[in-house]
Amino acid sequence: MRKIFIRCGAAALILGFLAIHVLDVNPQEASAKKEIRVYVDRQILLAFDGGNQIYRFDVVTGKEGKETVAGTYKIFRKEQKYVSKTYNAEMPYTMFFTSDGKAIHGTLMAPLRSYLKSFGADSIGSQGCVGLTDDNAKVLFEWAPKGTRVVIIRGEEDKD
Numbered sequence: 001m002r003k004i005f006i007r008c009g010a011a012a013l014i015l016g017f018l019a020i021h022v023l024d025v026n027p028q029e030a031s032a033k034k035e036i037r038v039y040v041d042r043q044i045l046l047a048f049d050g051g052n053q054i055y056r057f058d059v060v061t062g063k064e065g066k067e068t069v070a071g072t073y074k075i076f077r078k079e080q081k082y083v084s085k086t087y088n089a090e091m092p093y094t095m096f097f098t099s100d101g102k103a104i105h106g107t108l109m110a111p112l113r114s115y116l117k118s119f120g121a122d123s124i125g126s127q128g129c130v131g132l133t134d135d136n137a138k139v140l141f142e143w144a145p146k147g148t149r150v151v152i153i154r155g156e157e158d159k160d
Contacts, residue, residue, distance in 0.1 A: 034144055036104070038130050040068055040154045045104075045130065047140060054143070057136040060107065062128040069128070070154040073097035075104075075146050087127060092134050093141035097150045104140065104150070107131030 033050045040061050047055035061068035077096040082105070084091055092106035107126065130152075132140065 032147070035149045035151065036140070036144060037151045037153060038068065038104075040070070040152060045132065045140075047143065055136075055140065057132050057140070060126055060131040062126050066126070066128045068102065068126070068130060068152055069098075070152045073150045073152070075144060075148045075150060078141065078146060080141065091129075093137035095141060095144060095148075095150075102128050102130075104130040104132065104137070106134035106137035 035048045037046045037048070038044075038059060038061065039046070043059055043061065045055075045057045045059045046053055047057075075095045075097050079094045079096075080092070082091045082094040083089065084101075086101065091103065094103045094105040096103045107129075
């Protein structure tokens with residue numbers, strides 16, 4: 001029995017070494033190459049991998065008084081199915097990036113709300129989160145591991 005355990009342990013170590021060094025699937029390295037940029041004034045999200053744009057999605061960000069705050073963050077928690085305790089709202093494919101609960105997630109009528117907000121309807125928007133269609137949120141959720149950098153950009157910096 002003891003020999004079997006030792007052999008299994010050695011096999012696990014070898015597989016772990018191969019995964020990290022040969023197959024190059026280290027999650028920390030993968031997240032270091034990925035970045036999500038949210039352009040608040042344009043209501044779009046761009047996802048990059050190694051500097052190459054992979055995705056572009058329309059989003060809806062915070063409404064007046066609940067603005068999505070500019071800054072650089074990291075995804076630290078992911079929940080495939082989540083319901084907001086504060087707003088009792090379903091938030092599918094949630095990726096939290098602030099300690100006060102701001103996240104990227106699926107939301108209702110994201111394209112219409114994004115369009116209206118981008119044309120100056122400040123009363124339209126989220127409670128500070130970044131909302132996408134459920135389908136787009138799922139794609140991003142599966143693509144971005146924990147540790148992925150999230151950059152929220154407002155105003156003059158919103159020219160890229």
